[in-house]
Amino acid sequence: MARTDVTVLGAGIVGVSVALHLAKRGLSVALVDKAGIGEGTSYGNAGIIEGMTVFPQAFPGFGMLMRVALKQAPEANYHLMFLPQVAPWLWAFRQWSSPERLLETARTMRPFFAQAIPEHQALLNEAGAEKYLRRTGWLKLFRHDESFAANARERAVAKDFGISHQTLDAEGARQLEPSLAPVFRHAVFWDGVASISNPLAVTRAYAARFAALGGVTLPGDARTLHRSEGHWRVDTDAGHLDADQIVIALGPWAPDVLTPLGIDLPLGIKRGYHRHYTPQGNASLARPVLDADGGYVLAPMEQGIRLTTGAEFAPRDALPTPVQFDRLMPAATELFPLGGPVEKEPWMGSRPCFADSRPVIGRAPGQTGLWLAFGHGHWGLTLGPATGRLLAEMMTGATPFTDPAPYRAERFS
Numbered sequence: 001m002a003r004t005d006v007t008v009l010g011a012g013i014v015g016v017s018v019a020l021h022l023a024k025r026g027l028s029v030a031l032v033d034k035a036g037i038g039e040g041t042s043y044g045n046a047g048i049i050e051g052m053t054v055f056p057q058a059f060p061g062f063g064m065l066m067r068v069a070l071k072q073a074p075e076a077n078y079h080l081m082f083l084p085q086v087a088p089w090l091w092a093f094r095q096w097s098s099p100e101r102l103l104e105t106a107r108t109m110r111p112f113f114a115q116a117i118p119e120h121q122a123l124l125n126e127a128g129a130e131k132y133l134r135r136t137g138w139l140k141l142f143r144h145d146e147s148f149a150a151n152a153r154e155r156a157v158a159k160d161f162g163i164s165h166q167t168l169d170a171e172g173a174r175q176l177e178p179s180l181a182p183v184f185r186h187a188v189f190w191d192g193v194a195s196i197s198n199p200l201a202v203t204r205a206y207a208a209r210f211a212a213l214g215g216v217t218l219p220g221d222a223r224t225l226h227r228s229e230g231h232w233r234v235d236t237d238a239g240h241l242d243a244d245q246i247v248i249a250l251g252p253w254a255p256d257v258l259t260p261l262g263i264d265l266p267l268g269i270k271r272g273y274h275r276h277y278t279p280q281g282n283a284s285l286a287r288p289v290l291d292a293d294g295g296y297v298l299a300p301m302e303q304g305i306r307l308t309t310g311a312e313f314a315p316r317d318a319l320p321t322p323v324q325f326d327r328l329m330p331a332a333t334e335l336f337p338l339g340g341p342v343e344k345e346p347w348m349g350s351r352p353c354f355a356d357s358r359p360v361i362g363r364a365p366g367q368t369g370l371w372l373a374f375g376h377g378h379w380g381l382t383l384g385p386a387t388g389r390l391l392a393e394m395m396t397g398a399t400p401f402t403d404p405a406p407y408r409a410e411r412f413s
């Protein structure tokens with residue numbers, strides 16, 4: 001039987017970042033995952049380190065809601081049978097989408113976001129993986145004057161926060177990205193945003209750095225977690241593993257372990273898809289591009305141009321239903337000369353989302369030595385390394401770089 005100071009359950013970008021930060025502080029740490037490192041939700045994101053983000057995603061207005069209801073919106077899809085189950089979460093999400101609460105979230109989370117790019121930069125340097133980082137910003141495109149006008153509040157708040165951005169017309173945006181067709185009227189260039197050209201490779205590079213510091217990664221099922229002889233025990237493929245402290249970094253699977261322990265947190269799931277396409281001819285992108293009216297992102301990756309979709313409200317483990325591609329492909333191919341798909345089928349992942357758009361980071365209520373780091377929603381890649389630092393500081397009694405109170409699990413009690 002093996003013994004560590006800390007066992008981190010879940011080797012996505014969040015768990016790997018937590019494990020690495022703990023190992024850097026001299027603790028003996030084991031990382032346990034049932035699959036390969038970084039192969040869960042962290043595999044398939046758009047690679048955007050949204051450190052300059054202002055507002056979280058919001059509940060749609062009436063017009064879009066109607067299009068979603070009629071299954072015409074590229075932005076979102078749902079499984080009808082799932083609606084009763086997800087209704088309380090959607091109601092809470094709607095409450096958190098009022099202008100006042102969006103602003104409150106933006107203000108609350110700003111110090112956390114401000115650290116997102118520096119923390120990635122630091123880990124990328126340590127891991128020798130700087131080649132995956134692009135500091136080329138990202139572009140949000142608006143096809144209609146109305147949607148651009150509706151975005152004015154985000155730009156105004158960004159200005160208040162001192163977040164650099166420029167508004168451009170189509171020609172201005174095409175000077176940055178000449179392969180885009182001028183099918184949009186306005187663009188906002190968020191020049192301080194960074195992005196990653198291969199999220200899987202980055203998570204693996206952080207895990208390799210963790211291993212170089214003496215960290216151990218083991219295959220195992222987190223659902224075997226239980227108390228034994230005064231410790232937390234997990235059954236891994238290498239046998240029992242005991243630890244004084246456990247970190248739950250299981251992303252959308254966190255409830256599988258927490259519910260049996262009596263910890264019920266209102267985690268929602270927004271499924272999302274991606275598929276890579278080869279660009280036609282010499283077409284290329286230097287940065288991720290959001291088609292704000294088309295409901296998708298085009299992100300240049302090592303594997304091709306990654307097209308990512310918005311939200312799908314469906315059971316986490318239900319079979320994929322990638323119908324949003326049919327709705328958004330006409331707009332995407334009109335905007336950028338996408339060639340054929342690289343994979344036979346789209347990839348699917350599940351964003352672990354709380355209705356207030358904040359993750360849970362900190363102690364688990366009512367359980368000694370149990371810590372939580374999950375629920376990063378649309379921002380898990382962005383906030384993974386900053387989360388690792390914050391939780392490691394809390395667990396080792398150091399002064400946290402930002403106030404962890406907004407991320408306490410107790411906010412739901």
Ligand SMILES: Cc1cc2nc3c(=O)[nH]c(=O)nc-3n(C[C@H](O)[C@H](O)[C@H](O)COP(=O)(O)OP(=O)(O)OC[C@H]3O[C@@H](n4cnc5c(N)ncnc54)[C@H](O)[C@@H]3O)c2cc1C
Nearest residue numbers: 012014034040041042045046048222251272379380381382
């Ligand atoms: C289409 C899409 C686009 C996105 N774009 C962005 C973006 O541009 N920027 C951004 O910041 N975020 C983005 N996100 C969100 C981001 O990818 C997630 O928030 C993030 O990956 C969550 O990381 P995690 O480590 O919490 O979870 P995961 O990566 O899912 O890791 C959880 C791990 O737990 C393991 N696990 C599960 N059950 C068990 C078990 N029983 N035993 C052991 N191990 C188990 C899994 O195998 C997995 O490795 C996007 C998400 C999607 C779906």
